[in-house]
Amino acid sequence: MHSQTLDHDGTDVFGFWLYIMTDCILFACLFATYIVLNGGMQHTLMLKDFVALPDILIETFLLLASNFTFCLAILNLYQSKLKKVQFWLMITFLFGAAFIYMELTEFARLATEGFRWDLSAQASSFFTLVGTHGLHVSFGLLWILIMIFQLPLLGISPASKRRLTYLGLFWNFLDIVWIFVFTVVYLMGAL
């Protein structure tokens, strides 16, 4: 049961895992920049005067729910129920899209109320950090759509299982990054 040698697909998934690890380092740099630029410096316009925490709470739950529905899709994949996999992927997509929609409306509201990305280094680091996460989620959404259309072609096969495993790692990783975004950026900012 415990094979000592890695099979080919396993090596591929490990490669993808390493990509995610390097993405972690990218986010670490953005977090470090954000924390440095927000430490001690007082600006006339601070993020906490603009943020609506209940909206952030809803965004957090949208992402958590999409994460859970993706896990349901994986469960159905391993039970070879193709239609249900597609259904849960679709639900995952809707939750993720709602998250992106809320984030974009929030950005637009911040900008119109005066907290623009060119206001200060603090504002730039905020939009870069949260925007990079949002961009990752957007690419994840595109990927989910592609998988929904590709699944009937691949069927329930090792190939489709491998691809959905990649996507699952990526999607889960985005939720983990979001935990730190809402803690470091929004909650610390409001404290």
Next chain:
Amino acid sequence: MQAKERHQPDFGTGQKKLSTYLIGLGICTFLTLFAFWIVMSRQFSSLEGFVFIYAAACLQFVAQLIFFLRLNTQTEQGRVNVMSLVFTGVVLITVIIGTLWIMSNLNYYMVH
């Protein structure tokens, strides 16, 4: 059936069970609500709030790793994944703590 289950590829992500995901969802929901409540109730000092919300974030991080990413050390693949995660953690802490240390030092010498 047994033999078939053994041949399921698992990529070091462990067995897929609904109960595990439900437990993970419950823990993450609780910790998220807890962290937001700490800040929104405005009953806590900055230091207390700081400690509580970072503790909640770290716990939720671990919960996500165990219940959703299904990190485990049961298989060779799982062990390699955990090892690379630990290495990334070392790099991450070096980058973040190092940056904060250097910048606060610079800040100190600018003032004094």
